[in-house]
Amino acid sequence: MAADFRITVLFGALLLLAGLHSVHGFYIPGWSIKSWRDGDSIPLFVNKIYSDNTQIQYAYSELPFVCAPSGRTRPGTGLISGSNVALNLGEVLRGDRIMVSDYELEMLKDDEAHYLCSHKVDRAGLRKAVEVVKNGYMAEWIVDNLPAATSFVTVDKSRKYYSSGFKMGYSDHDAVTGKQRFFINNHVTIVIRYHTAPGRDGQQGKKVIVGFEAYPKSIEAGNRMNGLPADLHSVHTGMELTMARNATNMTLTRDLDTSYTPTEIDDGAPDATLTIPYSYSVYFREDEKLEWANRWDLYFVNQEDGTKVHWLAIVNSLVILAVLTAIVAVILARTIRGEIKGLAEGMLEDGKIRLGKFSKGLRSPRKSNEKGGLLEQVDADPADDAASDDEIAEDVTGWKLIHGDVFRTPAHGHILAPLVGSGVQLIIMCLGLLVLSCFGVLNPSFRGGFISVGIFLFILAGAFSGYFSGRLYRTFGGTLWKHNAVVTASLFPGLLFATIFILNLFVWANASSTAIPLGTLFALLALWLLIQLPLVYIGSWYGFARAGPYAHPIKANAIPRQIPAQPWYLRTLQAILIAGSIPFAVMFIELLFVFRNLWQDKSGHYYVFGFLAVVFVILILVVMETTVIAVYIQLCAENHAWHMRSFLFGSSSAVWIFAYCAYYYTYYLHIQGLVSGVLFFCYAGLACGVYGLAMGSVGFLTGYGFVRKVYGVVKVD
16 A cells, blocks of 8 residues: 555656646746836847857957947946946856947937948958858847847748847858858847836837847948948848958968968058948837747747657656556565565574474564574574474575675775765755746746855755765764865865866867856855864765764674675766666656757757756666666676666766766767867766766665665564
């Protein structure tokens, strides 16, 4: 009955989580709606440029070939052009560098042609512009907290959807020479879609912005009046990134192709420059169908088309879970229970079970005040003692033989305890992020919120990390709990901080916006040492001194039993790979969507957290059941060193995920450059490390509970 109840609760929870798929991680766009009167000045912010072909991002305002900010005050906004917007920690870490621009937008005021500036670009700036266009960089602008979007339609042309950002330029090949030519998009048509504001603001004629579309265009510099072409709609030649002959004919005209490096000007001639004129158009269009509360939906339309694939991932996961559940049920309900019943009828002595003649039935065991275990000796009935000569001996093998060694202090307990503590800390962080994302607290309008809240949850979870680490450390016989607390608080954060600092050197060298400022590094260091470390210390003290060690049903033997030779599939590497392949099979379909949004389409927003939550819960259950099966097989092979292996069994699927990252990098991505490759594999390794620590803790705690349950199920009262 208890098993049936647990299964009912389990499937009820899965159905509840599956119901979350309908919202795809619905979002709470804000607590106050920004409404605009006719003629209000609308600020446009420029952020950064990014590309799917490289991991290097750049601040838009720092590009050497765009218009420099004028520094003038924007009337009606209180903002100054060129001033930086205050960012949260998550925005800084994700490479955002938001700045007030000189683009002038006034509510409901169309502007068909507006000249911005003409920027002179030298050879270094031109080389940078070619690099940006060649690598397919996208620009991110922001209006009313909405990123500029490129508009597309679905294959059946029934719906429109957005992709964040717009192209910085394009390339083609010269029809005569065959050389590659690069063009900069120096004109942007901005379309602001609006809707009548809800409530009282709408009655007062105010509007809300529900869409921000950007359509870039390349326009040649010639035939311009006051910096603007005579007719924007009749321009057929783009602004090519090339140096023409200068006035003194000292520079050879040559197009910039992939192998061209500009040379210096000879004979003291002035450096050649290219003047790029920038302009823009603004149009306001009413959209009656799109409400302000649903204005982010167009960014997710393309993800909704993959709903059937998400359901396929869930069905695949449930099938694997059902098979594992059946295997675990057989182990617990038949194999172990049957052997326990046999053990309850006999007495263990020197590796033999001496079975009496029970033709007249069994008498109840004598009560004892000592806590017993599965293999505790039971006083035999005097009548049975009289018949001892008629008893037969039967060999004891498998997990029954090592009952006196399974609770032996593990060889690497001083490392295992901090690993489990760090994993528990990461599990709490991941669960918190997933729950907040499913209920819309973390949404695209909260830019950088996922990283900021993740750091906050990780720091607070330090108390739980210290508790589990300290208590396990005490259980493993440790005495230096302060040292263990420092190791627990420094193990993962220290490795993470050191890795990020080294990677930051590469990013700094490329002048990327993803380079973490020195002040932010000191802030992260302060959060680690001044908040997280004390919390881990307090939790470790409570777990070590107050909660005390976990009680074991059987005492360990003084002399450890020798572990026999193991079959090939139970050797460390083979066992890890086999155990890790099962959880990987549960999640690899969903990983396709995660990878596509993280690596292949960084301009997109992964927002089907309902599906991800279901897969994550199933994944944890599969890791638990896989660990139970793997530990049981190991115990049957008379290998009592299960502690570290149970952790490795749980974390082993991280190896498969990293291999899948390498496969995805090779066959799906087009990342170029050594630095981008190093960043990709380092970030992938860190992500797999986080996953491995979290699932390793799940594996160890499950294996520990399983062993305690098995060897403590039969007790003598």
